Amino acid sequence: DAMVIQNPRYQVTQFGKPVTLSCSQTLNHNVMYWYQQKSSQAPKLLFHYYDKDFNNEADTPDNFQSRRPNTSFCFLDIRSPGLGDAAMYLCATSGLAGDDEQFFGPGTRLTVL
């Protein structure tokens, strides 16, 4: 009964080689989020979509872009991955209210060589 699905679960890329991570959901939630989580740290919000409205966190590097072609799918593009971008990337979804539970996907662990 997968609700938030992320592919791939593990991604290896080379320094500077663009990479795309994907997220899909079966919950029909309006809001989708991308978080970056480095080892032993809290998840850090990169962006979120409130329906089609894109919200970029002020400190999210320009190297990170996102697309949401429809309600179910959301993509994270890293244009030129650096060694510092190696992390777990978590997708989450929620209803419209700020106090609706956020459901997290299993994450994609990105390794940059």
Add this chain to the structure above:
Amino acid sequence: GENVEQHPSTLSVQEGDSAVIKCTYSDSASNYFPWYKQELGKRPQLIIDIRSNVGEKKDQRIAVTLNKTAKHFSLHITETQPEDSAVYFCAASLNWANNLFFGTGTRLTVIP
């Protein structure tokens, strides 16, 4: 913006003892406070949350208390079990916004 501090960063307890994790927040407008449990290599999962119109909420062995005046909230786990071992994150947000501000996490180890 909101700043959430969480203590302690690590906590070890004997099985059966209680564990308490504390968080403080800076934005008095924050009114939603969830707690997430993240086991090693797994996704964060909501275990309990509290809204600012209540001071305490309990769900079996887990309880959360909120002191709005002092801007702090705490997670209490009673009768701890080895499967409670995980990293716990507190968070704060406004119920009309979608930004969760996470604390830095507490690694709880329950020793059998």
